[in-house]
Amino acid sequence: MNVVNDKTCGWINDLITRTNIKTLQSNEDCEWLIIGAGYTGLSAARKLGQFYPNQKIILVDAQLAGEGASSRNSGYLVDTTLNDGFTSNKELDNYKKKADIYDLGINTVNKFINEHQVDCDWNECGKYFASSKKEDEKILRNFSDTLKKLGFEHNLLSNNELSKRLGTIFYNVALHTKGGVLLHPGKLVRAMIDVLPKNVCLYENSSLLSWNKTKDIISCKFKDGRINAKKIIFATNGFLKSLGIKSNYNFPITLTASMTRSLTDDEFKSIGQPKEWGVLPVRPMGATIRMTKDRRILIRNTAEVHNPFKMSKFDLEKRSINQKIGIQKRFPQLPDNIIQSSWSGVVSRTRNSSQIFEKIDSNVFAAGCYNGSGIGVGTLFGEQIAIKASEENSKEIEAIEARSKPTWLPPQPFLNLGVKTRLIYERLRARSEI
Ligand SMILES: Cc1cc2nc3c(=O)[nH]c(=O)nc-3n(C[C@H](O)[C@H](O)[C@H](O)COP(=O)(O)OP(=O)(O)OC[C@H]3O[C@@H](n4cnc5c(N)ncnc54)[C@H](O)[C@@H]3O)c2cc1C
Numbered sequence: 001m002n003v004v005n006d007k008t009c010g011w012i013n014d015l016i017t018r019t020n021i022k023t024l025q026s027n028e029d030c031e032w033l034i035i036g037a038g039y040t041g042l043s044a045a046r047k048l049g050q051f052y053p054n055q056k057i058i059l060v061d062a063q064l065a066g067e068g069a070s071s072r073n074s075g076y077l078v079d080t081t082l083n084d085g086f087t088s089n090k091e092l093d094n095y096k097k098k099a100d101i102y103d104l105g106i107n108t109v110n111k112f113i114n115e116h117q118v119d120c121d122w123n124e125c126g127k128y129f130a131s132s133k134k135e136d137e138k139i140l141r142n143f144s145d146t147l148k149k150l151g152f153e154h155n156l157l158s159n160n161e162l163s164k165r166l167g168t169i170f171y172n173v174a175l176h177t178k179g180g181v182l183l184h185p186g187k188l189v190r191a192m193i194d195v196l197p198k199n200v201c202l203y204e205n206s207s208l209l210s211w212n213k214t215k216d217i218i219s220c221k222f223k224d225g226r227i228n229a230k231k232i233i234f235a236t237n238g239f240l241k242s243l244g245i246k247s248n249y250n251f252p253i254t255l256t257a258s259m260t261r262s263l264t265d266d267e268f269k270s271i272g273q274p275k276e277w278g279v280l281p282v283r284p285m286g287a288t289i290r291m292t293k294d295r296r297i298l299i300r301n302t303a304e305v306h307n308p309f310k311m312s313k314f315d316l317e318k319r320s321i322n323q324k325i326g327i328q329k330r331f332p333q334l335p336d337n338i339i340q341s342s343w344s345g346v347v348s349r350t351r352n353s354s355q356i357f358e359k360i361d362s363n364v365f366a367a368g369c370y371n372g373s374g375i376g377v378g379t380l381f382g383e384q385i386a387i388k389a390s391e392e393n394s395k396e397i398e399a400i401e402a403r404s405k406p407t408w409l410p411p412q413p414f415l416n417l418g419v420k421t422r423l424i425y426e427r428l429r430a431r432s433e434i
Contacts, residue, residue, distance in 0.1 A: 003062035003207060003309060008316065010259035010296070010341035011186035012071045018193075021064065024206040024225040030056040032389075033220060033229035035243070037061035038070035039374060040367050041235035042192035043108075043382025044389075049197025051390055057200045058227060062207035062239075066189035069238060069374070072345030074257065074288050074300055076278055077109060077375045078102055079179030080152055082129045082143055096150055097403050098353070100356030104396050105376020106181065108383060109188070116195050120187040121293050123276055127182070130162065130174035131282040132432055139282055140175040153178040166279065167271035167291070170330040174279070182278045182290065185375060192379075208243065213361060230363060233385055237368040237378070238308055246356055249406040250348045250369045251415060252308040256316060257300035258323035258343070259292075260338040268295050270333045278387065285426040286433030287326045296340075297331070299323045301434045305420050311344040319344075326434055332431050345374050350406035357388075357400050358380055365389045369406065 007013070032048050034041045037059050045059040059065075079102050113120060129140065140156060147154050156179045163169045196202060211220045211232070216233045232345055234245050238252040263271075278290040287301035302319050320342035348369040350356070356369045357376060367385040370377045384396050409415050427434075 003068065006343070008341055008343035009067075009072050009345075010298075010343070011075075011184060011185070012067055013341060014184070015186050016047045016189055018064065021204050022202065024060065024203040024222050024227070027226045027228075028058060029228045029250055030058045032057040032233070033218065033231070034059045034233045034235055034250065035220075035380055036235035036237065036239070037090045037193070037202065037204070038064035038237060038376035039189060039192065040069050040237065040382040041233070042066065042189065042196065043379045044195060044233050044235055044367070044386040045200045046192065047383045047386035048390075051201045053197070055199065056377050057197075058203065058229070059196070059200055060206050060208060060222070060227070062205070062300045064204050065193050065202060066186075069345040069347055070189040070378070071186040072257070072343055073185045073375065074278070074298060075183050075185045075375070076127055076280065076288070076290075076373075077106055077181040077183055078127070078373050079106060080147065080177050081373055082139075082280065082282060083430060092146060092149060094404075095146060097399070099150060099152075100147065100182045100399050101355075101377060101380070101403065102373070104399060105378075105380040106179075108380040109376050112379065113188070113191070116191060118188065118191040120191065121182075121184040123254070123293065125182055125276060125278075126176055127278045127280060128157075128162075128166070128174045128176050129282050130170055130171040130279045131167075131286070132170050133282075134172050136282045137173045140173060144175060147177065155234050162196075165274060166277055167274040168330040171279070182276060183375070188375070195402065207239050211243070213364065216363065219321055232364055233389060234273065234364075234366040235368065235382060235385075237370070237374065238348045240348060240366060240368050242308070242354070246358070246360065246406070248409050248411070250350050250356060250418065251305075252346050253303050253349050253419075254306035254308060254311065254344055255300055255372075256311070256319040256323070256342065258320050258327075258339045258342040259299075260297045260327065261340040263295040263297075263334070263338075263424060267334055271331055273376045282431060283426070283430035283431050283433050285423065285430040289326070289330065297327055297338075299326045301326045304423060305416055306344075308346040316342055316344060322434065347374070351409055352404065352407045354403050354406045355381065355400075357385060357408060359388065
């Protein structure tokens, strides 16, 4: 099956349309092949291009580069997460290892944007974990204890202060963490495409159909060509499983989001003219909601087991109604027809929230599964998997490998059944927060 491009994502529609798109239409040999051109694949290609200016490096994507989840996310470059969907962070030591990786991720993105003077609406305004349920204060107080022990600056807020800052009386309790950045995900990934080293050859709209390894050559079949590579890096995140990579350790989840047009001056005044902010839910299936720099409201409030290759217009519209309701609940004073774009995107999850960062065979490497937090971690993992594949080491690789590996998942149909049941349970627990 093929990953398809669509024109639904508001972040992508902000960007200038790219020209000079090359599609693979021949047979090629190369030293390095990278499959997937999101944050992970682009960062791996950038690093390899710097390391090996005289070697042939090919980067391939099934759709336009960067136009998968890397452009379709909510733009939170996180320093901490409260929940990873399925597990709570019980152990401090594990939590610290995870947060260390987030920190390395933020540093990697920060270094990239400084080095290349990237404008991606970078705003170090921190983020809120917020709930309309007063009783969720208990969860936030426990979380606050964890953050205190690890030295993360944060504060707890109640409804009066929150309504001033967010422009909605929906939330009753929140925890604000000072670290973490809000950004424009499309602008960030576009910059990664723009600065690809000259010896990286990018093929787009060229889906890898199958691959095999004989002796020291990895042979990859595409619709109109074949590539033989000495080393390969799989960076297809939500599509790792569909290529048979670590199939029993990761699974795709489809998310949908909507974004409004910019609020008019009057509309903006009616909600108190708040500064840019981002809220993450306290309960795993609640809404992520953001006020952008240019006064647009972004909301993501679905996560489900769905065909990762395509969501029909009808299915997308159904989900967009949920998002309209989510916005109305928080901003009843705004008109109900201000959503301008709705889109879906695919992420990859593991059972224990650990990421994949591995040599899976000689000369075959994979990085992915960021459990919904891949802006920083994907950029970091892309660079570091290139270093690992070059048989070098780094302190970042040591930190990444200090985390436990993803745990085994049951086979189908038990996996989908288990995930769907869990999602239904979480959706019920979070029904007031959608
Ligand atoms: C709605 C939504 C909200 C999110 N919010 C956040 C957030 O706020 N913060 C955060 O950190 N993360 C967030 N994420 C997750 C984040 O977007 C991902 O973790 C990140 O994009 C992963 O980057 P990647 O490069 O590994 O994968 P991707 O960006 O998914 O790139 C993988 C690429 O592989 C390509 N590919 C797949 N199969 C093939 C094939 N057979 N042949 C060739 N190419 C192939 C795809 O076309 C795709 O371009 C969100 C995701 C979504 C969908």
